[in-house]
Amino acid sequence: MILFRSSYLRRNSCGKGLLFNRSFLYTTYEVELLSYGRICFSYHLITQKSLSMRKIYLPIAAIFLLMSSCQKSEKQVIEEPEFSTKNRTCASDEVLRLQMAADPTLRQRMQDIETFTAKAIAKRQTMRNAAGELVIPIVVHVLYSTSAENISDDQVQSQVDVLNEDFNLLNKDISKVPGVFSSSEAIVGIRFRLAQIIRKKTSVVTWLGNDDMKYTAKGGSDVVDPGHMLNLWSCNLGDDLLGFAQYPGGKPATDGVVIGYFCFGRTGKLLKPFTKGRTATHEVGHWMNLRHIWGDKTCGTDLVDDTPQATTYNFGCPSFPHYNQCRSKEIEMTMNYMDYTDDGCMFMFTKGQSDRMNAIFSNGGPRSNFL
């Protein structure tokens, strides 16, 4: 018996059979229903491994309803069901591990960037003023196999708007930052401009946590001018992932950020609670060399001085104050964009994070071409 939680259903191509795929975080069940006459559908059910009995009934009921409707009429239209809630997951570090395995020189390049970053911050090369304004052109690759995945121009623009707000302290929810952290709030001072949208229909139904979507030869779309443009790919990202980014130091051919079309921007049909475009804010933070707030280890370090230590990632919307279980016993900055909290519960970068991001654009830095 299969139990479903936190699932979404999506119409797919005609076919028969039953297929199970297992991923590192989640289990993906691709169920293809048998055909009835000329009509047949298949559905993808992506489920978390931690199952909750409370939430299984509706998806199961939906399956039986859809199966029975499949038998009734060739003309029956099956509506796209509503997306349901799940937790944030980001594959940046998993993808980095794959890239390091394929390229033994990447680790050293990233170490060199760390050395450069520390020096640039020490020499105060990270200050940004009006004369040194940095505007990053963005190219968005919209990969789609269904019309729902072919997100609108407005949805794409809304994502650029979110980035401009979040990186410049113009986000309305900045007022929610607790007093204990308010002196750390940062105007990163980097702006974004939508330069191009590339739309591409693809036969690839679901993309995984790897770089395939960045290659035309694999059904994706080749990177555009990565030395001068931030490339964003919007696609149907599977494995229950919301997005991932490439850190500075990686290959130009795969440079950029991948975001699920269901959490891209803040307009259109979006997956709750990821409706405020913060997946891109988080991922662009990685693209600018930020680490997760917990340092991807228990009580690890994110290489930033003014972010408190965190035991591990936080899902959902933690109540304040949330203390870490590390030796330092500090209040965790769960509202930082680099945690795993919901879109509505993350609303700040710190000055230390801003320094790290600006360092990579300073003279001699790995993204200094953008100046």
Ligand SMILES: [Zn+2]
């Ligand atoms: Zn991340």
